[in-house]
Amino acid sequence: GKQPSSTLGPINTGLAPDEVDIQKFAVLFPHQYDSFMKNAEMSTIGTKYGGNLEKDSHLEKYPYLKTLFAGYAFSLEYNEDRGHVYTMRDLATVKRVTSLPNGKKQVGSCMTCKSAEVPGMIQKMGLDYYSTPVEEHLKNMNHGMSCSNCHDPQTMKLRVVQPAFIDAMKRRGEDVTKATQQQLRTYVCAQCHVEYYFNPTRQGEVTFPWDKGFTPDQMEQYYNEVAATENKFPQDWKHPLSGAPMLKAQHPEFETYQGSIHQINGVSCADCHMPYEKEGNQKISSHQWTSPLKQMQQSCSVCHREDMDTLRNYVISKQDLTFEMLNKAGSANEVAAKSIEKAIQAGATDADLTEARKLHRSAQWHWDIVAAENSMGFHNTPLTMNTLSKAIDLANQATMAAAKAGKFNDIPAATSYSDYINERLSTKGWPKDKGVKMPASDMSWK
Amino acid sequence: GKQPSSTLGPINTGLAPDEVDIQKFAVLFPHQYDSFMKNAEMSTIGTKYGGNLEKDSHLEKYPYLKTLFAGYAFSLEYNEDRGHVYTMRDLATVKRVTSLPNGKKQVGSCMTCKSAEVPGMIQKMGLDYYSTPVEEHLKNMNHGMSCSNCHDPQTMKLRVVQPAFIDAMKRRGEDVTKATQQQLRTYVCAQCHVEYYFNPTRQGEVTFPWDKGFTPDQMEQYYNEVAATENKFPQDWKHPLSGAPMLKAQHPEFETYQGSIHQINGVSCADCHMPYEKEGNQKISSHQWTSPLKQMQQSCSVCHREDMDTLRNYVISKQDLTFEMLNKAGSANEVAAKSIEKAIQAGATDADLTEARKLHRSAQWHWDIVAAENSMGFHNTPLTMNTLSKAIDLANQATMAAAKAGKFNDIPAATSYSDYINERLSTKGWPKDKGVKMPASDMSWK
Amino acid sequence: MELSKKIKVGILSVVILLAAAGAATATMHAVTHESSFCASCHVMQNYMASWEHSSHREVAGCNDCHTDQRNYLAKTYSKATAGARHAFMNVIKPPEHLKMIESSKEVVQRNCLRCHDSLVEKTRLADQDAEADRKFCFDCHRSTPHGRERPTPP
C-alpha cells in the first residue's frame, strides 16, 4: 500500500556519504542532537546498579577484582560506563591506555568502538589501523561517536559500519547489510556492546567470538577450539597467581540478550534505551542512552501497565539476587587463584596443575561474562544466573583440584565482601532518594 | 446492565454446613464435577517437566536421591504428583506409608492434605488426630479431596479450612478467614501446596514454618532458631553417611511463588491452574488441576499475546537452565555426604565435623526446596536459581570442610548424571509429540 | 448463544454478503457502522467492554480501527469479507481467544496512522511496510484500546 504521506519518508540530507562531523547533523536534526548532548548529564537517581556516574571505580567497589585481574591492565583502572559523549575522553585518560607497565603502548584496536572516524580509517589504513598505538591515533582524530555510527549520513536510514560485526555475522551466515529496520534497532548497538578479542594473526584486528553461538559456553568453546588454534589466541593474559591462561570478557550485552523474554518478543535495544519522547507535538527517539530505570515512564510503561514503582522494585529485587551470586562467584574465584598459588608453593608441577588451571580459566570466564555485562542480570536473568552458578561451581572445583595437586587440605578461607560492597553501594547513589546527580564533565581528549 | 444469566448470584445449596460427600455436590454443579473427575486423566503431552503420569518415580529419574535421602522414608518410594482424585490412593499405597522399617507406623498427620474429612476429624479428635496412624484412619475414611476443601458447602463461596494454614498466617499477623476473593484464589491452594513439619511438642501437629518469612533462607532460619528450640524439632532425620541433622522440604509452591513477577502482578494460582473454559454454553472455572502447559490457550493467552508455541519454548528453556543447576546441586550434595563419611572413616571427631555438617544440612535444604517444588523453577525463576547457586556453593563448602576435618585432599569425584537423566526424560513423555497419554487408573484406597 | 440469536446472526451474515454483492451496499454500511453492531456477537463483548473504558471511546469506534478506510471499495470489501468470516465462524464454533489475523493488523496499523500521523511524522515508524518482523503501534501500545487481559466472554 501507499505510505501515509506525513511520515519521515525518504530524506536527502545533502551531506557527504562519509560525513562524521556531528555539528553538520546538528543543524539538520536539532532535536536528536539536543537529546544526544544530554548524554553528558550524570546521575544515578532511580537506579541501584546502573546509571551514569563519573569514573565510578569497579576496583574500589569490588575488592576481589585486584586478585582476579592481577597482572592485567584491568587492575590499573576500570570504571562504570557513562554517556556516549565521553567515549574518547575516557579512552584517552584511562590508565589502561596511559599507564601500561614497561612503557608498553595500547593498540589502536581500542579506538574501534569510540569514534565515528574508525570505519573510514580502516578503509584507508587496512590492518595497520589496529596495530598503530592509541596515542598516535588520538593526535589525529577530531570526532568521537557521532550520528554516522548508526545512520547513513545521506538518508539517515539505520545501517551498520563496524567491520568486526559485519564479519562475525557473515561467519554465522547472516548478511547484516540486508537487515530489517527492526533488526537494526538492535544491531546498531551490537556493533560495540559485545564481547571481543584482538586477533594476533591479523595485527590485532577486533574480532567477535560468535562462530559457535552466543551463550557463555558456546563462546568459551570458540575460544578453546578456534581462537586458540586457528588464530593463535590462547589467552588474554596469564594469571600471576595461578599461572592459568585467562580470558577477559567485555560488555556482552547483545549476546546476553539473545533468547531472553524480551528478545523473543521482538523488543529491541532501542525500544528501551531510546524510547519515543515528545518534543512539542511530535515524537522523536530519545538519543540519550542510559539506564531505562531513570525514565521508566517512557521506556517501560507503554508496554507494561503495572505501577512503575512496583516494576522497578521487582527489577531491583532480581538484580539483588544476581548481585549476591556475582559476589559469591567473585570471591570463589579469588580462593581458586590463591589455592593454585598455594599448590605451586607446595611444589605442584605444571602437569599436576593442568586440571586446576583449566577449571580456573573457565570459572573466571563464567564470572566475568556476567560481571562485565552492564544490566546486573536484567537483560536475561535465567541465563545470567545459570552462568553464575557455573562460575561458583567451577571455581570451587578448581580449588579442590588445587588442594589435590598441592596435597593440602587447609583451603584458604573465602572472604565475604558483602558488607563492604553493600555499604559502598548504599552511599553511592542508592537508595533512589539519595541518588547522586553530577554536573556535566569534561569531554575533550586533547 | 443486567447480569449475564450464567454468573453465580448468592447460592443456597441446601447442603449441610459440614458436607464432604462429592456426590452431593455433583448433582448441583455437574459441570464442575465433570471437570473435577477429569483429574483422573493422565498425560504429559506439551510438558517436559510436569504433567501427570502414573507413579513416575523420582528415585529412578534422579539416581543421586538414593544417597541424599539415605536412611529416610523418601528413599523407599517417591513419585511425581498426579491428579487430585488420586490423593487417598497414593497415600494408601506408597511405601512411605506401607513399608516403614521395623514395623513403624506412619502418623495420621499425613492425611491432612489428602481428604475433605480431616478438618472435621481434627475438630472431633483434637491433637489425637495427628498421632493416630494412617492405617487406622484409612479404615474409617470414605472421602478423598472434595469440594468442601475449598468451598463453603452452603454458599459455595471460597474459604480455607486447613488449621495449619490458618494458624501459620495468624502467627504472621494475617486473619485469612477475612481474605478477599482474589487472595482466596491462591490461599485455597496454600492449604496444602506448602512446606511443613510435624511439631513434636503437639503430637505431630502439621505446622508451616513461615514465622520469619517465605524465602528458603527465612524458613531455614525459622527451623534453626524456632522449630529446633521451642518446638523440639532439630531435624527430620539424621543422615547416615554424614551424621548431619537434615531437613526435608515438601512442595513449597506457595512460598516460592511469593515475590515472583506473576505474584506481584496479582495473578493467582487459579488464574493459571483453573482457567475459565466453556462447558456447553456455560463458562466455568476448570477444576482439572494440572500443568498449564497442557492448556496454554486457556491458561496463558488471556494475558499473553505471543504465539503460544514461542511462549512454551521459552518456559521450557528456563526450566532447562533450572534443571541443569538442580542436578549439579544434587550431585554436589552427594559428594558432600560422601566426603563427610570419608572424614569420619579417617577419624574426624564430631567436634571436627560441626562445620561440615552444618553446611551439609543447609546445602541439602537449599537443593530440596527447589527439587520438591513442582514447577521446575517456573513459579519464580530468579529466586529458584539463586537458591540453587547457594545449594551448590554450600555443598562444595561442606566438602572442603570435610577434607579439612578428615585431613585428606583426594576429594571424591562428582558423578555427572546428566546423560542418564536427559535420556530418561526424553523417553518418558518428551518431546511433546511423543508425550505419553495413559488411561485413568484406580482411585480406591480400601 | 440462544437459538434466536443464532438465527439472527445467520440471517445477518447472509445479508452482509448479499448486500455487499448486490445493490444494498449503503444499507449494509448503515447497519454495520455502529460499534454496538459488533457487540451484537457474544465473542465481541469483551472488546466492546474494554473499548468502552478506553480513551478512544469518544473518538474512534470499532470500524475506525478495524475496517479498511482507504476508500469506499476497500471499506466495503473488508467489511464484507471479515463480516462474513466472523459470522460464519460464529455459527460453526467461536474460538475462545481471538487474535487478529495478519491482514487485520495491516488494516488497524493504517488506521492508527490515519489519526496519529502528525505525531509520528518525525519518526521512521511507518517505514517498515514490507518487512516480516515489522513493529506495529500496538506492539508497544499493548493496552490500547482493549486492555491486556481478554477473559473469555461470559
Ligand SMILES: [Ca+2]
Ligand atoms: Ca574478550
Ligand SMILES: [Ca+2]
Ligand atoms: Ca518439611
